[in-house]
Amino acid sequence: MKVEKISELTTNRMSIYLRCLNELAAEGTKTVSSESLANRFHLNSAQIRKDLAYFGGFGVRGVGYYVEDLREHLMKILGLNKEHRVAIIGAGRLGTALTDYYGFSQTNFTVAALFDTDKEKIGQKVGAVKIFDIKDFAEVAKRDKIEVAVIAVPAQFAQGVLEQVTKAGIKAVMNFAPTPLLVQGNVKLKTVDLTISLESLSYFLAHSNNTNGGSVKSNLIERRGKQLKKVEI
């Protein structure tokens, strides 16, 4: 298996394939061809073959891919075969909502700690997760083997939090504050800015004629487009 860096769009497609394979595995499907994978999930079969071949070509002529084998390979490629421990900074509504976000457990991420500046919150728990003083981040992160920080604080504090967590050695950060952050060093930052998605909805509402012009066929294509877009999240 090649381990050199590949583009984020490719890893995002790997995520999509993995999700599809999980569904097939849950149904008891043992093998799948790139064509039936593409048809079933509205993906591109040539792209699937190209992406998977990049990692060593797991397909077997006349059989397709072994669902379970391919799942395991993809999980390994995506680094999902080991636990990643997460700290959420900001114990407001968003931070606490994220604490039991099922997507974390689905991807082998464990929320191990919450951080806040509010003295009333510090020491409390959200489910099983304790809220710590942000001042103690470096110490707690080291002790609890935190690898990933999720920034869920108001925009004006986000850059400061980013600097604090990267200074403490965190290499992977997910930011929910709708502000561009400047990252230093070999750190991976993903910003989730919902206002951009909202504005694309707003644009659609402003410019759509609001007639039911779409046929089911055109919507299947639309859906395919959506999925391609989805991988860019």
Add this chain to the structure above:
Amino acid sequence: MKVEKISELTTNRMSIYLRCLNELAAEGTKTVSSESLANRFHLNSAQIRKDLAYFGGFGVRGVGYYVEDLREHLMKILGLNKEHRVAIIGAGRLGTALTDYYGFSQTNFTVAALFDTDKEKIGQKVGAVKIFDIKDFAEVAKRDKIEVAVIAVPAQFAQGVLEQVTKAGIKAVMNFAPTPLLVQGNVKLKTVDLTISLESLSYFLAHSNNTNGGSVKSNLIERRGKQLKKVEI
């Protein structure tokens, strides 16, 4: 101003430009050139000129763009000059966290109603927003002039909710359930799937050598890449 449909990547860049202009306006800056806009916010000046020219070319030779005029134009293009009323379906932690998400008010979206199936929640309020029975969606949506539905329910219920809201005439939907949804008719669907972002962090952690190899310069480029990626959300 051309009103024909443009690509989502272009509208997403418009969102980014608008955010930058808001910042400049808040500082009292009156005019800005595409170059200084690009330098300041790590964007591409040729791309800025191309995007804006598409809508009729607001730049003035030797002056650049008038910040306030351009802001107003962009808001109009993005449909942000009118209120959009939002219903959130699912009054769990995520749904209630979204209820007072400041990104909504920032984009002229107003959360007007929450919906749930839980009898204990129905009739309660989150802030000023009432929780209704999902059964009454069509009626409440019509009465409260809801245009946008936000799906914040578990994955297995998301397709059913999507069908219910589109049947009630909703044309713009934001989905937080990590599952691909099949949309019918002239409906715009945005799926926010955090697991894909998490898996790209996981991939990074699995394949990064975790040395501090990046210089500040390379990180500025990295940040520029981030912003380009951000517009694809």
